[in-house]
Amino acid sequence: MLPPPGPAPQPHAADTPASLIAQVTTQLLDVERVRSERVLNGVRAVVLVLLTLASALYSPRLTPELNRVNVAVLLPMLLWTVGQQVMFHRTGHAPRWLSTLNAIVDTTALTLLLAGYGVFGRAELAVKSPMFLAYTVVIAAQTLTNSWRRAAGVSALAIGQYGALVALLVLTGQLVLMGNPLDTPIMAGSSLFDEGARIFFLAVAGGAATYATARQAQTLRRGLTAQVQRDAEERALAVRLQEADKLAAVGTLAATVVHEVNNPLASISMLAEMLKTTPLTASQREDVDGIIKESRRTAAVVRDLLRVSHPREARDDGISLSQVATQALAVLRPLLREQRVSIQAELPEGLPTIRGFASRLEQIVLNLVINAVQAMEGRSGPRVVRVTTGGDPTQVWLCVEDTGPGFAPGVAERVFDRFFTTKPVGKGTGLGLWIAREIITEHGGTVTAENREEGGARFRLRFPIAIEPKARLSA
DSSP states (O other), X not given: OOOOSSOOOOOOSSSOOHHHHHHHHHHHHHHHHHHHHHHHHHHHHHHHHHHHHHHHHHGGGSOHHHHHHHHHHHHHHHHHHHHXXXXXXXXXXXXXXXXXXXXXXXXHHHHHHHHHHHHHTOHHHHHHSGGGGHHXXXXXXXXXXXXXXXXXXXXXXXXHHHHHHHHHHHHTTSSOEESOGGGTTTSSSEEHXXXXXXXXXXXXXXXXXXXXXXXXXXXHHHHHHHHHHHHXXXXXXXXXXXXXXXXXXXXXXXXXXHHHHHHHHHHHHHHHHHHTTSOOOHHHHHHHHHHHHHHHHHHHHHHXXXXXXXXXXOOOEEEOXXXXXXXXXXXXXXXXXXXXXXXXXXXXXXXXOXXXXXXXXXXXXXXXXXXXXXXXTTOOSXXXXXXXXXXXXXXXXXXXXXXXXXXXXXXXXTTTSTTXXXXXXXXXXXXXHHHHHHHHHHTTOEEEEEEOTTSSEEEEEEEETTOOOSSOOOO
16 A cells, blocks of 8 residues: 555554544545546546547538537646646645546536537437436546545536536427437437436436445545554554563663662761761751761662562552652752752642652652753743642642743653653653653552643642552552
């Protein structure tokens, strides 16, 4: 099957959205429409060339008026056929309206040709000529366009134009309608029965073409949808295999990091504990307490790396989101001061607690705030990070907002995917927000990312009250 004429969106996740599948299927159907229209235009060119040659051979036997009718109808049709081949089909980008316009032009040209034969020749040529069968050819050709509406419209147009032609010839006295249809083969004129039969024949042909077109379009759409879903599943499987290889490497690296870093951290913590037993000033003792706290927090973060490959059971306790955010912002004050980022915090006390691990959720807040600071690097305007918490009888939430550039189109939906990052090579692994979402999910919560109307990005974390986490977090 030919690919779409333009770059089609490629599904990249295992759960491909139905809207994306429908979009790709529509593009593939459009490719089939362009191909069918190109074939029809080629057939139209062949038919017109044959009719032109036949008209030229019979021209000595026709009246000048009939020759002028042939030229007036066939020549513009031939020029239009060649013109659209050059303008549209050569590049493979035929517009959607071309199929409808061609059907109208073909039907109208045939009606004008028959009308010319009836007005400038004999009325019987308009109603008894084999050229009448060309209506059915035009109607049958609509099946290739995969549009039952177009097939029904062309059928109605052919019936209406032929009926108008017969009515015009009768009203002008050029065509006599006889009562006995048995007289029409041997006498001039036609019968109401014959004309009704022709119109009925066009209606039956149009109905059959409309039904066939609808069934064919439905079958083709189903087939293309199944193909797109199958291709998406194959691509998703390949992505999962690649991610599995990456996660295996990350798991090995995580185990190595934990082993190599935990020992120095334990030494730092132990030495800091020993320093507390020596005479220290109040400021020095505060610094030592900070060293102990940060070394323990860093050790907990390092151990979290083992979640990638070795999750373990552990207990969880009731925690306050406001307290978690307060502790995280206290750790980040030096970074915020260095980057000249203002903090707006609304962290009310007394919010309902949730079950979970404070160190895990503190890690998430640290990650979100650091990402916000990095997103605002190099911006000339005010650089503000706003952290708020709140709640209602069913849930509590934590929101982190910034005044950065926000998300580019399509990025907000993917920021939590594994290994997806918008940072330069070497500055991001694409695992931070994925791990954050995993932690939030295991706490029974949800997280969303979106752009703010005022500019910048917003992450909102929601946690239910008095609901056990979906899965225990690793220690």
